[in-house]
Amino acid sequence: MITINEIAQRANVSRTTVSRVINHSGYVSEEVKRRVLKVIEETGYVPSENAKSLRTKKTKVIGVILPKISTETSSRLVKGLDEIFAKEGYQILLANTNLDPEKEIEYLRLLKSRHVDGIILSATNINSPLVEEIYQLKIPFVTVGQHIPGLANVIFDDYQASKDMVHLLINKGYKNIAFIGVDEEDRSVGYLRKLGFLDAMKEKHLPVEESWVQKGIFDVDSGYECMKSIMDTSKRKPTAVLAVTDRLAIGALQYIKETGMSIPDDIAVAGMGASELSRFISPPLTTIEFSMKDAGREAAGLLLEQINGENDHEIIRKIKYRLLERSSI
Amino acid sequence: MITINEIAQRANVSRTTVSRVINHSGYVSEEVKRRVLKVIEETGYVPSENAKSLRTKKTKVIGVILPKISTETSSRLVKGLDEIFAKEGYQILLANTNLDPEKEIEYLRLLKSRHVDGIILSATNINSPLVEEIYQLKIPFVTVGQHIPGLANVIFDDYQASKDMVHLLINKGYKNIAFIGVDEEDRSVGYLRKLGFLDAMKEKHLPVEESWVQKGIFDVDSGYECMKSIMDTSKRKPTAVLAVTDRLAIGALQYIKETGMSIPDDIAVAGMGASELSRFISPPLTTIEFSMKDAGREAAGLLLEQINGENDHEIIRKIKYRLLERSSI
DNA sequence: CTGAAAGCGCTTACAG
DNA sequence: CTGAAAGCGCTTACAG
Numbered sequence: 001m002i003t004i005n006e007i008a009q010r011a012n013v014s015r016t017t018v019s020r021v022i023n024h025s026g027y028v029s030e031e032v033k034r035r036v037l038k039v040i041e042e043t044g045y046v047p048s049e050n051a052k053s054l055r056t057k058k059t060k061v062i063g064v065i066l067p068k069i070s071t072e073t074s075s076r077l078v079k080g081l082d083e084i085f086a087k088e089g090y091q092i093l094l095a096n097t098n099l100d101p102e103k104e105i106e107y108l109r110l111l112k113s114r115h116v117d118g119i120i121l122s123a124t125n126i127n128s129p130l131v132e133e134i135y136q137l138k139i140p141f142v143t144v145g146q147h148i149p150g151l152a153n154v155i156f157d158d159y160q161a162s163k164d165m166v167h168l169l170i171n172k173g174y175k176n177i178a179f180i181g182v183d184e185e186d187r188s189v190g191y192l193r194k195l196g197f198l199d200a201m202k203e204k205h206l207p208v209e210e211s212w213v214q215k216g217i218f219d220v221d222s223g224y225e226c227m228k229s230i231m232d233t234s235k236r237k238p239t240a241v242l243a244v245t246d247r248l249a250i251g252a253l254q255y256i257k258e259t260g261m262s263i264p265d266d267i268a269v270a271g272m273g274a275s276e277l278s279r280f281i282s283p284p285l286t287t288i289e290f291s292m293k294d295a296g297r298e299a300a301g302l303l304l305e306q307i308n309g310e311n312d313h314e315i316i317r318k319i320k321y322r323l324l325e326r327s328s329i
Numbered sequence: 330m331i332t333i334n335e336i337a338q339r340a341n342v343s344r345t346t347v348s349r350v351i352n353h354s355g356y357v358s359e360e361v362k363r364r365v366l367k368v369i370e371e372t373g374y375v376p377s378e379n380a381k382s383l384r385t386k387k388t389k390v391i392g393v394i395l396p397k398i399s400t401e402t403s404s405r406l407v408k409g410l411d412e413i414f415a416k417e418g419y420q421i422l423l424a425n426t427n428l429d430p431e432k433e434i435e436y437l438r439l440l441k442s443r444h445v446d447g448i449i450l451s452a453t454n455i456n457s458p459l460v461e462e463i464y465q466l467k468i469p470f471v472t473v474g475q476h477i478p479g480l481a482n483v484i485f486d487d488y489q490a491s492k493d494m495v496h497l498l499i500n501k502g503y504k505n506i507a508f509i510g511v512d513e514e515d516r517s518v519g520y521l522r523k524l525g526f527l528d529a530m531k532e533k534h535l536p537v538e539e540s541w542v543q544k545g546i547f548d549v550d551s552g553y554e555c556m557k558s559i560m561d562t563s564k565r566k567p568t569a570v571l572a573v574t575d576r577l578a579i580g581a582l583q584y585i586k587e588t589g590m591s592i593p594d595d596i597a598v599a600g601m602g603a604s605e606l607s608r609f610i611s612p613p614l615t616t617i618e619f620s621m622k623d624a625g626r627e628a629a630g631l632l633l634e635q636i637n638g639e640n641d642h643e644i645i646r647k648i649k650y651r652l653l654e655r656s657s658i
Numbered sequence: 659c660t661g662a663a664a665g666c667g668c669t670t671a672c673a674g
Numbered sequence: 675c676t677g678a679a680a681g682c683g684c685t686t687a688c689a690g
Binding site for chain 4: 352354355384
Binding site: 001020023053055056 | 668669
């Protein structure tokens with residue numbers, strides 16, 4: 001490992017001077033500069049970011065905490081983040097919690113110990129020890145997808161999006177609408193989307209049978225099972241089903257197809273998330289596009305502002321969503 | 330920012346001692362240990378990894394260079410990597426080249442300057458300046474997906490996989506097989522898969538019309554265009570088409586469906602990659618599963634071995650693949 | 659069992 | 675325009 005001292009020696013200058021030419025700071029005569037640059041070139045010297053950040057207190061690294069690493073949601077989010085951060089010379093340090101709440105806290109500390117310049121958290125379940133930890137962090141911080149009071153938030157209007165979808169279904173003439181949700185611990189996807197569904201139905205005075213409302217987990221098989229369960233246990237069969245994620249919707253769709261019923265004539269299906277699958281499945285799935293890439297860009301922007309000392313109060317930035325009406329309804 | 334000095338002061342010991350209790354190294358009396366631990370607890374002190382690595386020369390960070398950040402391939406690879414690395418306390422620093430060859434070299438240097446303990450490169454195009462740079466790096470290094478002589482490689486047998494798929498098609502009775510490839514600069518996906526196709530056809534003495542062989546890029550639309558071009562320009566129409574990625578195959582499939590032809594009766598379609606789409610598209614797509622997750626695990630393992638001073642010679646680890654025969658052929 | 663001191667590779671006032 | 679010195683927050687021989 002070649003160091004600044006070695007460059008200084010070889011170029012016959014002090015390491016102060018070498019530092020100055022590397023960082024384009026302070027005055028250095030043209031001749032000396034050339035000499036130093038030449039030695040750097042020859043040796044292939046690369047300054048140690050570690051040593052540098054020990055002094056400057058800046059690492060140019062952003063910690064990104066993800067609940068799952070290989071989902072479409074996460075990878076689009078990271079793409080959006082990286083788009084902005086890379087431009088400003090920041091790199092992303094990944095922390096994958098695998099949905100383990102303890103890991104969230106653990107990684108928060110780890111990222112702090114690595115002196116990242118900021119943290120982006122894409123959480124599913126927000127619990128109070130986590131929030132406590134975040135408040136004590138004193139590091140630029142932005143959360144995506146879930147609201148945490150007092151911090152910078154980039155979120156979607158899950159409640160309204162869900163309502164909008166129900167309205168769309170109702171406008172198309174569907175009245176008996178079933179619902180496949182997820183655990184309400186997940187406030188955005190589990191609680192708010194369900195609430196939007198229930199409120200929309202209530203406002204239109206449409207009854208919701210208990211058996212029409214099922215709770216699954218985040219995968220296709222679970223959607224399949226939920227749909228089966230809806231059909232098996234309901235006296236009055238629904239004519240439409242809304243699932244809080246596309247994967248759940250696609251599972252439901254598979255079950256319906258298997259039983260020989262037709263979509264949307266016998267049952268309409270709608271999802272949320274605008275996964276790539278939704279476009280290519282047959283029939284194409286009606287869904288809601290939440291642009292995670294935009295969310296990522298927005299979150300990166302907010303974090304950068306905090307790093308530059310602006311906007312250290314609560315911010316709630318809602319990302320627009322779009323209803324994608326396709327032939328499954 | 331609270332430091333080891335402050336802990337030492339508060340606990341009335343030297344920072345040497347604090348260091349010892351943090352790292353469980355050397356003797357510390359039970360009583361002193363308790364005192365130090367208590368202060369650490371109270372203050373929420375987290376040692377600076379930066380300062381630590383400046384001394385120890387270890388960062389516990391692995392640099393991962395990806396050609397594209399939000400593809401299924403990349404995210405599965407990262408998942409496999411993270412699975413192994415996280416267990417050993419390593420974190421991943423992401424570097425996304427967006428297919429820009431200059432960025433590969435730039436990031437190689439950047440990662441070096443950050444003193445990552447090792448680098449994983451998932452490259453598409455290997456050029457000689459890049460290879461030169463890698464050889465000079467002197468950092469534990471593993472490449473995934475493309476072969477680089479003299480280094481540790483985790484690859485798939487693209488040539489044989491392609492051949493196997495052609496044999497499968499031939500065994501099913503297809504003789505006029507078209508091919509949608511990508512630029513041969515990409516040695517694995519572009520060159521080797523095409524060569525496998527051509528050799529398999531040649532060995533069975535099956536002619537390949539020039540118009541049957543098209544070159545696209547990595548997306549669905551491109552597959553659509555290639556298929557259109559095959560059908561428009563061929564006097565003798567093919568009865569099957571093999572595409573080097575699932576997305577290309579799905580584009581082809583869309584075009585075929587649009588023209589009212591039936592799959593596989595009029596034309597059979599096969600892809601490669603076992604994307605999630607391939608399972609849910611209709612008809613389900615015959616494809617080849619290259620497990621990127623396994624590749625990731627394997628690559629992480631090899632890198633860890635190098636970090637521990639083993640296996641610094643060339644290694645070629647081939648990851649198994651599986652033919653997934655589905656109703657598109 | 660404990661601590662003083664040197665050193666990791668940088669940057670940054672300060673002085674000249 | 676240039677350099678000597680202090681210091682960032684740790685670890686690690688060395689000495690006691």
